[in-house]
Amino acid sequence: MKKLIIVASILFIVGVIDILYICSNEDEISKSITKNKEVKETLTKKVENTSKKVENKKEVIKDDKALCSYEVPKVETSYISEENKAESISDISDNISDDVLVNEEVIEEDDEDVVSSNIESEEELINCEDILEEETLDESSEKLEDNVTNDVIEKEDVVEESNESNEEKMITEKSEANNVLEPASTKQLKNGFYEENGSTYYYENDVKVTGLKNIDGTNHYFSPSGKYLGTTKVKVIDVSYYQGDIDWNTFASESDCYGVILRLGYYDTLDKKFERNISEVKRLNIPYGIYLFSYSTTLTGAKKEAVFTNSMIDKYDLKPTLGIYYDIESWQSSNGSSSNEISKDMYDKITNIYVSEVSNHVNNLYKVKLYSGRWYAMNRLGALSKSYVDWVAEYNSTLKYDGPYSMWQYTSKGSVPGITGNVDISYLY
Secondary structure: OHHHHHHHHHHHHHHHHHHHHHHHHHHHHHHHHHHHHHHHHHHHHHHHHHHHHHHHHHHHHHHHHHHHOOOOOOHHHHOOOHHHHHHHHHHHHHHHHHHHHHHHHHHHHHHHOOOOOOHHHHHHHHHHHHHHHHHHHHHHHHHHHHHHHHHHHHHHHHHHHHHHHHHHHHHHHHHHHHHOOOOOOEEEOOOOEEEEOOEEEEEEOOEEOOEEEEEOOEEEEEOOOOOEEEOOOEEEEEEOHHHOOOOHHHHHHHOOOOEEEEEEEEOOEEOOOHHHHHHHHHHOOOOEEEEEEOOOOOHHHHHHHHHHHHHHHHHOOOOOOOOEEEEOOOOEOOOOOEHHHOOHHHHHHHHHHHHHHHHHHOOOOOOEEEEEEHHHHHHOOOHHHHHOEEEEEOOOOOOOOOOOOOEEEEEEEEOOOOOOOOEEEEEEO
């Protein structure tokens, strides 16, 4: 019995000792956990301070970017060298590294106070260090270095672009100043005339004059590209569908011709290339006139040709400053009729109807005249119809027509830029 009492007493004492020991350990664990929380709070504050420093450095960078938006007067005063860039990045990197080292020292000092036997608390503290140091401090440091590097590069780019823009502007202004009136190969002549690359031009308000220009009381002629052609004996071509598709751009820029007379058609039929030709000469501002080949043997036919001409003038809004011509020459149709049956008296009546009808339609704004060959005009036309003649054809070195005229068609085998094959060329007086 005594043995049982002794054993029970021993067991009771051992139990009390265990309870005391457990209570003692729980108190120690509680202290360790509390200490860990304090360390974590301290570390968190340090990270927040580091973040604030990062934000402050970002604000500095923004201020630097704002400075870059101002105009840079000279390359020398705004250029950022590679050495300065390296020093700026190095300074910021050193500041970040110092912040990281301070945090590591705090962690190490706090870690020494933790009970070494509490393995779980120690692992929790190590994980906390890894997360905060690797994910927050290192990431912030890398981003800050990248931002600073990019910002410095952007500053250099802004400076270079600004300087390139200024240089281009100076070159453009200098080029424009030189080319307004006097390119490198320009020689000033007199009264607004200039010689450029072997050709003469006339400027008015710094623009090359084209077409007809009255200068000091005299009419002067210029090609579509502005080449000076003189005051008389200026070249004019006449074309129809026989010339095919003309390269009007080449004609306008390279030829030494003043303008063109387009075939409107024949009788009451439109020339197959008229629409294209009139569209192009209008687009390129080439002076033009029109002509209609006549097949009339009666007054009714002449009236029909006049009505057709007037309708085409309206349809295509024609402004034929070189004139409207009624083409009277020898012809023979497939049905057996020919110009041989037309008398001088009938020619007078036919031409009078056409000229009167068309002149009235255009309110005499453009001259309405006759085209004919030199021999035909002198031998087949009556006095009235001959008085309408203004454009005469004779393929010779001289024109022997015995009446007045303003254009002489001197060849049917001419050659001009933009037209393949032969073309009629006339002198405009």
